[in-house]
Amino acid sequence: MHIAIGGNIGSGKTTLAGLLAKHYNWEPHYENIDHNPYLTDFYEDMQRWSFNLQVYFLKTRFEQLITLQKKKETVVQDRTIYEDAHIFAPNLYAMGLMSSRDFETYKSLFDIMSALITPPQLLIYLRASIPVLVQQIQKRGRDFESSIRLDYLQRLNERYEAWIENYNLGKVLIIDVDNYNFVDNPEHLSYVLDKINIQLNGLF
Numbered sequence: 001m002h003i004a005i006g007g008n009i010g011s012g013k014t015t016l017a018g019l020l021a022k023h024y025n026w027e028p029h030y031e032n033i034d035h036n037p038y039l040t041d042f043y044e045d046m047q048r049w050s051f052n053l054q055v056y057f058l059k060t061r062f063e064q065l066i067t068l069q070k071k072k073e074t075v076v077q078d079r080t081i082y083e084d085a086h087i088f089a090p091n092l093y094a095m096g097l098m099s100s101r102d103f104e105t106y107k108s109l110f111d112i113m114s115a116l117i118t119p120p121q122l123l124i125y126l127r128a129s130i131p132v133l134v135q136q137i138q139k140r141g142r143d144f145e146s147s148i149r150l151d152y153l154q155r156l157n158e159r160y161e162a163w164i165e166n167y168n169l170g171k172v173l174i175i176d177v178d179n180y181n182f183v184d185n186p187e188h189l190s191y192v193l194d195k196i197n198i199q200l201n202g203l204f
Helices: 013-024 039-044 046-068 081-094 100-114 130-140 150-166 186-201
Strands: 002-007 027-029 075-078 122-127 171-176
Touching (some): 002 013, 002 150, 013 027, 046 075, 081 100, 081 150, 122 150
Parallel strands (some): 002 075, 002 122, 027 075, 122 171
């Protein structure tokens, strides 16, 4: 079974993936941030590196999904390939940070790849306000994220909400991170686990 966690930058995807992997004995698959050769350059010059970054993400997530689809055990994935295609790349294009030519090329690549993969049976969406995102981004202290602009996060949040409202590829569970601090509050984590258990009962 394939469980995926989606959400904006700083919403807690990686943390929740680790908690779920530990609780359910699932196999976690994380987004490889530390070895991304474009990320630092992108945040310093988004227009120059936007296409390179998005193609790299598309390539690595597609490779990950091909691997996941061969596994027999349950896996939990940090971020989906759909978020890149429906949120991050269109947002860069709308902001004038990716050219029409590059965006059309990117969309064509995604269309080819998406026809070859199976969506997750359950998508857990972490909804968070801008103040909470900023707080959690600052807390983890990644140098390359220090230059992220508030309007960039806000645009992403708006696109996330539009995407999740129309998502129809499988079951969706929405967790409000503003109200449920599953990292520091055991009761809040229990609430999240209860919600996930309800969803899982309908998947088996």
